Amino acid sequence: MENVQIAVGSTRRPKLSAVTEAVRSFGSLLAPGAQLDVVGVEVESGVGHTPANRADLMQGARQRADALMRVAKEKSESWRYFVGLEGGLDIIEAGKTPRVMLESWAYVSDGRNGYYGRSGGVEIPDALAQEVLENGVELSIAIDRFAGAVGIRDAQGAWGVLSSGLISRTEAFRVAVIAAFAPFYNAKMYHAVSAAP
Numbered sequence: 001m002e003n004v005q006i007a008v009g010s011t012r013r014p015k016l017s018a019v020t021e022a023v024r025s026f027g028s029l030l031a032p033g034a035q036l037d038v039v040g041v042e043v044e045s046g047v048g049h050t051p052a053n054r055a056d057l058m059q060g061a062r063q064r065a066d067a068l069m070r071v072a073k074e075k076s077e078s079w080r081y082f083v084g085l086e087g088g089l090d091i092i093e094a095g096k097t098p099r100v101m102l103e104s105w106a107y108v109s110d111g112r113n114g115y116y117g118r119s120g121g122v123e124i125p126d127a128l129a130q131e132v133l134e135n136g137v138e139l140s141i142a143i144d145r146f147a148g149a150v151g152i153r154d155a156q157g158a159w160g161v162l163s164s165g166l167i168s169r170t171e172a173f174r175v176a177v178i179a180a181f182a183p184f185y186n187a188k189m190y191h192a193v194s195a196a197p
Contacts, residue, residue, distance in 0.1 A: 117179025
């Protein structure tokens, strides 16, 4: 049986669980009959602790995947796919009042081609947005204070707090990973030649 290794640019449990769950859902399409293993490797994103716009979220996810490719080359690892995950905020101009959304992004590469995927978004309360955006507090610290708990990032995440546990951090990243892998496991749709009408 072929073994396909998928490297993830993090060792945090919610992120690794998200990739593992996502791979479980599309693995038979990605590599029929193969054993797929998820490997966590801590790498830097190269962006701030709480990205505050879509460009930084996308850049952070991609730079994690790129860092994994460098590690693979340096250590002669046989990883087939490289997954970068980044969570943070995106400010959307909607009328007079900007809306601040929490989003989770993924970037997946096979070393030649790479694609992005994104979760949905959940609007964060104004007080939490102010703590992070104006006071410079890291989101993981701010959400712990906001919810009166400790270690939320490694459990349900801000997603879980804001959605009353209906959407976890793991679930948000799982959706982003499934979306980012789509051009690999559903390649026929992405490389189809468009038919003339």
